[in-house]
Amino acid sequence: MKKIVLLGYMGCGKSTIAQNLSKITEIPFLDLDVCIEKKANLSIKEIFEQFGEIHFRKLEHEMFLELLQSPEKSIIGLGGGTPCYANNHLLLQRDDLDSIYLKASIDTLYNRLVHNKSKRPLIANMEEDEMREFIAKHLFDRSFYYNHAQHKVVVDNRTVEETVQDILAVLA
Ligand code: S3P
Numbered sequence: 001m002k003k004i005v006l007l008g009y010m011g012c013g014k015s016t017i018a019q020n021l022s023k024i025t026e027i028p029f030l031d032l033d034v035c036i037e038k039k040a041n042l043s044i045k046e047i048f049e050q051f052g053e054i055h056f057r058k059l060e061h062e063m064f065l066e067l068l069q070s071p072e073k074s075i076i077g078l079g080g081g082t083p084c085y086a087n088n089h090l091l092l093q094r095d096d097l098d099s100i101y102l103k104a105s106i107d108t109l110y111n112r113l114v115h116n117k118s119k120r121p122l123i124a125n126m127e128e129d130e131m132r133e134f135i136a137k138h139l140f141d142r143s144f145y146y147n148h149a150q151h152k153v154v155v156d157n158r159t160v161e162e163t164v165q166d167i168l169a170v171l172a
Pocket of ligand 1: 008009010011014033044078079080081082119120121122
């Protein structure tokens, strides 16, 4: 059975949507960030602080490959940056998985991230007024990689339940 890989910018709802999708389909959910944290025995924030982003990207790539290698069916939730490093975007096109880009607008992302930035090292220390511009530029840069996903689901103005139904529809 194919694995399901959910991707998208920080704050697009990957984890919440994956948890709901997991409940409905009874397919186990694996959060890439959580797997990295468990293996390193450190939080993502601590990995960034102690070893830097480049080291984090290496762990992220290795863990993504490890999760893809396991034979069990699973829903894998990537980190916002995963597709953008180490040629991970090419892995999104493998035949043995379904990759889905959860696409959110700058406004949706800003509204969700402005109060949820503390655990996210890339934006944790950013002032609110610089954050919108940062998201806009960053999303533009990253879209090239996100668009390598096999499917796209727009999450703006959709409830988690509606998005889960949208995902099931694209996978049907
Ligand atoms: C990152 C997103 C985070 C986490 C790390 C880097 C990124 O995951 O992997 O802080 O580069 O966008 P979420 O998208 O789950 O916040």
